[in-house]
Amino acid sequence: MxxxxxxxxxxxxxxxxxxxxxxxxxxxxxxxxxxxxxxxxxxxxxxxxxxxxxxxxxxxxxxxxxxxxxxxxxxxPLVITPEVLAAGKAVYDANCMACHGPELKGSVGPDLVDATWIHGGTLAQITETITKGVPEKGMLTWGPILGPEKVAQVAAFVHGAGGGQ
Ligand code: HEC
Known part of the structure; x- marks a missing residue:
């Protein structure tokens, strides 16, 4: 120092x-x-x-x-036209088919064309289920992934595929 x-x-x-x-x-x-x-x-x-x-x-x-x-x-409100259903089918084939099957009859995920619904089969309920998902069961929360327009299209497609109430 x-x-x-x-x-x-x-x-x-x-x-x-x-x-x-x-x-x-x-x-x-x-x-x-x-x-x-x-x-x-x-x-x-x-x-x-x-x-x-x-x-x-x-x-x-x-x-x-x-x-x-x-x-x-x-x-x-989404007006359901053939174009909307075709767009919905494209979204379905790309994102959902793996679990719900090519004919929507289910595999990992449940059948979407029978009359049995876990979360309800109206268009609004289907839209809600897709948007929010059921993450604990392996059904993703699709809302943020697809955005509202594609969710509405695929919901219309699923609802119109036969099981919708
Ligand atoms: C990784 C597998 C998987 C993928 C991919 C998937 N799901 Fe699911 N989904 C499930 C499972 C598992 C359930 C059942 C949830 C439960 O038991 O509550 C389900 C439930 C549903 C239901 C409710 C059925 C009912 O009976 O109430 C709808 C509607 C649905 N999925 C639509 C879709 C759509 C549309 C897509 C594509 C955007 C999609 N899912 C992609 C696995 C999947």
């Missing part, structure tokens, strides 16, 4: 199990971070609240204002 360092010791080692403390100026980089953070915080607060107005209240109000549009879009 140089004499210079010695001079800057605060000299209370005896109070702290022999650990002494220097009294040095804070490094420039450290002060830079401190003052930089303070300056950033001021700019950020002004921008957040008054310039960009990104408050939670404003975000919430914008979402509430947009909500009726969003829900009416997803709840738009």
């Amino acid at each position: 140089s004499a210079k360092d010695q001079d800057r010791l605060l000299g209370h080692a005896q109070d702290n199990d022999g650990i002494d403390e220097y009294d040095n100026a804070l490094p420039t980089w450290w002060l830079g971070i401190l003052w930089g953070s303070i300056a950033f915080a001021i700019v950020y607060v002004v921008d957040y609240h008054f310039v960009s107005d990104r408050s939670q209240v404003a975000t919430y109000e914008a979402e509430v204002a947009a909500a009726p549009q969003a829900s009416s879009a997803s709840a738009a």
Whole structure:
């Protein structure tokens, strides 16, 4: 330890199990971070609240204002046309056939053309089952995988295939 360092010791080692403390100026980089953070915080607060107005209240109000549009879009009734059923069959063949069989008569998953339904055989119930799945039984939650349009198509196809109620 140089004499210079010695001079800057605060000299209370005896109070702290022999650990002494220097009294040095804070490094420039450290002060830079401190003052930089303070300056950033001021700019950020002004921008957040008054310039960009990104408050939670404003975000919430914008979402509430947009909500009726969003829900009416997803709840738009699907008109069942031959094209919709063909699209539904394509979705079925690509994603569902492995478990429900090429004729929808079931293998790993249950028969979808008999009159027996575990989760209900109306179009709304079938749509619900496909969207939410039965993950604990191996039926995936298809809603986020396929999206509402393909779910509606494949539900219409399954419902129209013979077992629908
Ligand atoms: C990995 C296998 C597997 C795949 C792939 C699969 N399912 Fe299923 N599915 C099942 C199983 C198992 C059940 C039975 C769930 C239960 O017992 O509650 C089921 C149940 C169902 C039911 C409810 C049947 C009832 O009796 O209520 C419908 C409808 C259905 N699946 C449609 C589909 C559609 C549409 C697809 C494709 C998007 C699909 N499944 C893909 C395994 C699968």
